[in-house]
Amino acid sequence: MTTDYKGAVRPDALLTSWQDTPARQAIVDYVDRAVQEGGAQYVPPSERIAVFDNDGTLWCEKPMPVELGFILQQLAERAEQDPGLRAHQPWQAARDQDYAWLGHVITKHYQGDDSELTVLLDGILQAFADMSVETYAEIAERFLRTTRHPTFGRLLRECTYLPMVELLRYLEAHGFTTYIASGGDRDFMRPITEEVYGIPAERIIGTSAGLRYRGDDTGGSVVYQAKLDGFDDGPMKPVRIWSRIGRRPVVAAGNSNGDIPMLGYAGRPSRPGLRLLILHDDADREFSYTAGAETSIERARAQDWTVVSMKNDWATIFADESRGSVRGG
Amino acid sequence: MTTDYKGAVRPDALLTSWQDTPARQAIVDYVDRAVQEGGAQYVPPSERIAVFDNDGTLWCEKPMPVELGFILQQLAERAEQDPGLRAHQPWQAARDQDYAWLGHVITKHYQGDDSELTVLLDGILQAFADMSVETYAEIAERFLRTTRHPTFGRLLRECTYLPMVELLRYLEAHGFTTYIASGGDRDFMRPITEEVYGIPAERIIGTSAGLRYRGDDTGGSVVYQAKLDGFDDGPMKPVRIWSRIGRRPVVAAGNSNGDIPMLGYAGRPSRPGLRLLILHDDADREFSYTAGAETSIERARAQDWTVVSMKNDWATIFADESRGSVRGG
Numbered sequence: 001m002t003t004d005y006k007g008a009v010r011p012d013a014l015l016t017s018w019q020d021t022p023a024r025q026a027i028v029d030y031v032d033r034a035v036q037e038g039g040a041q042y043v044p045p046s047e048r049i050a051v052f053d054n055d056g057t058l059w060c061e062k063p064m065p066v067e068l069g070f071i072l073q074q075l076a077e078r079a080e081q082d083p084g085l086r087a088h089q090p091w092q093a094a095r096d097q098d099y100a101w102l103g104h105v106i107t108k109h110y111q112g113d114d115s116e117l118t119v120l121l122d123g124i125l126q127a128f129a130d131m132s133v134e135t136y137a138e139i140a141e142r143f144l145r146t147t148r149h150p151t152f153g154r155l156l157r158e159c160t161y162l163p164m165v166e167l168l169r170y171l172e173a174h175g176f177t178t179y180i181a182s183g184g185d186r187d188f189m190r191p192i193t194e195e196v197y198g199i200p201a202e203r204i205i206g207t208s209a210g211l212r213y214r215g216d217d218t219g220g221s222v223v224y225q226a227k228l229d230g231f232d233d234g235p236m237k238p239v240r241i242w243s244r245i246g247r248r249p250v251v252a253a254g255n256s257n258g259d260i261p262m263l264g265y266a267g268r269p270s271r272p273g274l275r276l277l278i279l280h281d282d283a284d285r286e287f288s289y290t291a292g293a294e295t296s297i298e299r300a301r302a303q304d305w306t307v308v309s310m311k312n313d314w315a316t317i318f319a320d321e322s323r324g325s326v327r328g329g
Numbered sequence: 330m331t332t333d334y335k336g337a338v339r340p341d342a343l344l345t346s347w348q349d350t351p352a353r354q355a356i357v358d359y360v361d362r363a364v365q366e367g368g369a370q371y372v373p374p375s376e377r378i379a380v381f382d383n384d385g386t387l388w389c390e391k392p393m394p395v396e397l398g399f400i401l402q403q404l405a406e407r408a409e410q411d412p413g414l415r416a417h418q419p420w421q422a423a424r425d426q427d428y429a430w431l432g433h434v435i436t437k438h439y440q441g442d443d444s445e446l447t448v449l450l451d452g453i454l455q456a457f458a459d460m461s462v463e464t465y466a467e468i469a470e471r472f473l474r475t476t477r478h479p480t481f482g483r484l485l486r487e488c489t490y491l492p493m494v495e496l497l498r499y500l501e502a503h504g505f506t507t508y509i510a511s512g513g514d515r516d517f518m519r520p521i522t523e524e525v526y527g528i529p530a531e532r533i534i535g536t537s538a539g540l541r542y543r544g545d546d547t548g549g550s551v552v553y554q555a556k557l558d559g560f561d562d563g564p565m566k567p568v569r570i571w572s573r574i575g576r577r578p579v580v581a582a583g584n585s586n587g588d589i590p591m592l593g594y595a596g597r598p599s600r601p602g603l604r605l606l607i608l609h610d611d612a613d614r615e616f617s618y619t620a621g622a623e624t625s626i627e628r629a630r631a632q633d634w635t636v637v638s639m640k641n642d643w644a645t646i647f648a649d650e651s652r653g654s655v656r657g658g
Contacts (some may be wrong), residue, residue, distance in 0.1 A: 040630065202506075219598070222567055222571040234540035242540065246531055247531070264544060
């Protein structure tokens with residue numbers, strides 16, 4: 001790592017997995033301006049809020065979102081226990097591993113049609129109704145700790161993007177507070193976000209099921225309801241970010257159409273923000289796709305957001321490659 | 330202040346406005362056990378979550394909750410602008426300063442009848458519909474900075490309880506993270522909580538109006554909807570605490586029946602919690618009342634929660650008395 005004359009690690013040395021390209025330079029320049037006291041674009045520390053989408057922005061979302069794999073496992077288990085469920089979606093698809101049906105659900109959502117998503121969500125909400133938040137956290141954590149990525153073979157929790165984890169640390173080293181604002185389920189990610197991203201449970205914002213308090217003589221518990229509390233995508237992202245933080249972010253990173261309002265919300269004319277759009281264009285090392293991101297890519301070009309090409313801007317994508325590449329160095 | 334042999338302030342010296350009574354001792358004992366590594370009641374730092382009700386727990390809620398004064402001012406202004414509103418509640422009561430009607434609304438709520446509360450809430454929600462969160466924060470902050478308490482004459486923001494502010498610092502000095510979980514409006518308090526309690530906006534949980542994102546070419550804004558998102562009282566307090574933090578608190582402080590589920594939720598059989606119930610029994614220095622707190626007082630006695638008597642356990646209630654009492658010392 002690069003050190004300054006006193007031997008301390010220079011913060012920009014935290015971005016070692018980034019190529020020396022305009023995208024990296026845009027990040028460094030933005031942060032330099034934000035921390036320069038008296039500068040025209042100075043941002044006071046309390047206002048240095050950075051929000052990150054999760055799936056496809058901080059870790060791999062292909063061939064399907066990690067959470068979907070978890071849900072399918074849970075639904076398949078229930079279909080095993082209750083044969084009556086097997087003739088109905090989503091249990092049928094879960095038990096038959098019918099990824100085509102599930103792919104359609106996601107594609108239709110991005111096309112603005114949520115009819116099948118509703119069927120899937122209803123099944124999911126039923127699956128976890130009346131479960132305590134602690135029990136859910138346990139089974140989610142077990143899944144996240146033990147399951148391997150179907151293509152890469154590495155553990156799911158090792159499918160985080162090293163350059164983005166470096167970026168989280170880089171921003172924090174400059175006084176930013178980082179949050180995840182995910183379209184995925186908030187409570188699914190919370191058990192491992194501190195370990196894999198260094199972001200604790202209280203800084204995770206995301207989709208959530210309704211909850212209710214079930215009191216008893218020993219303190220009671222919070223349990224899930226069979227209804228959605230909020231689907232944290234599109235225009236709900238700024239809403240839930242503001243609800244949670246009470247401040248408007250200045251840095252936002254996303255990778256799909258669902259992130260457009262969040263990216264637009266970061267910064268304002270009087271205080272420019274840094275908006276990063278991750279482009280999945282590396283079929284060799286990860287995946288190459290633009291489905292669900294078409295409008296966000298257009299918007300990024302039109303509004304001068306910083307597009308991050310996984311292929312060209314990232315020297316390393318996953319930490320285990322990184323460990324390989326520095327071997328003996 | 331008491332200092333240790335190295336000259337550092339000893340954390341228990343932070344509780345100088347507390348009398349040396351069993352209530353103070355219960356707090357100190359609990360915290361000592363919680364931080365003792367290897368002890369049976371050790372609580373890891375990440376689990377040291379402390380939640381505080383606001384009105385009547387951290388600051389004065391009589392003769393009426395501070396927020397109600399703000400709302401009445403806003404409603405009265407609207408009734409001035411729009412004479413058609415004046416014949417209807419809640420504008421009529423606001424314009425006529427009819428505190429009797431408003432008192433009934435609160436009393437009925439604590440009796441389980443929310444019919445008039447709904448009328449009041451509808452008026453409030455209409456008053457702020459389509460306002461941006463930034464504009465609301467500005468007018469709330471202006472009110473909180475400039476308005477005086479009707480009985481005491483001191484500024485509202487000086488009506489915080491010094492022993493409780495000391496307790497916040499005391500807990501933080503021992504690695505606890507403090508949150509406010511208020512039945513009052515989250516966004517009303519946020520502009521001044523950092524200044525008066527040392528708790529920043531992102532650690533304020535409370536009642537909230539629905540929000541929506543209104544996009545535009547310059548980043549858009551988050552604005553209020555004319556509907557309630559969640560009334561953060563009673564069994565909703567544990568729900569919103571868990572949603573927000575992702576952890577179960579170990580310390581909770583409240584002062585009314587609406588705080589019972591939150592107090593019950595703090596701790597569990599395997600990890601005892603500290604539950605504080607503030608008793609308003611000091612007619613000379615503050616107010617003496619139990620209306621709306623009857624059941625919580627019974628529960629506290631039955632379940633061995635720590636009852637804090639303002640009269641007997643607090644040497645000082647408000648900071649300006651404190652400044653007076655140490656004058657020349």
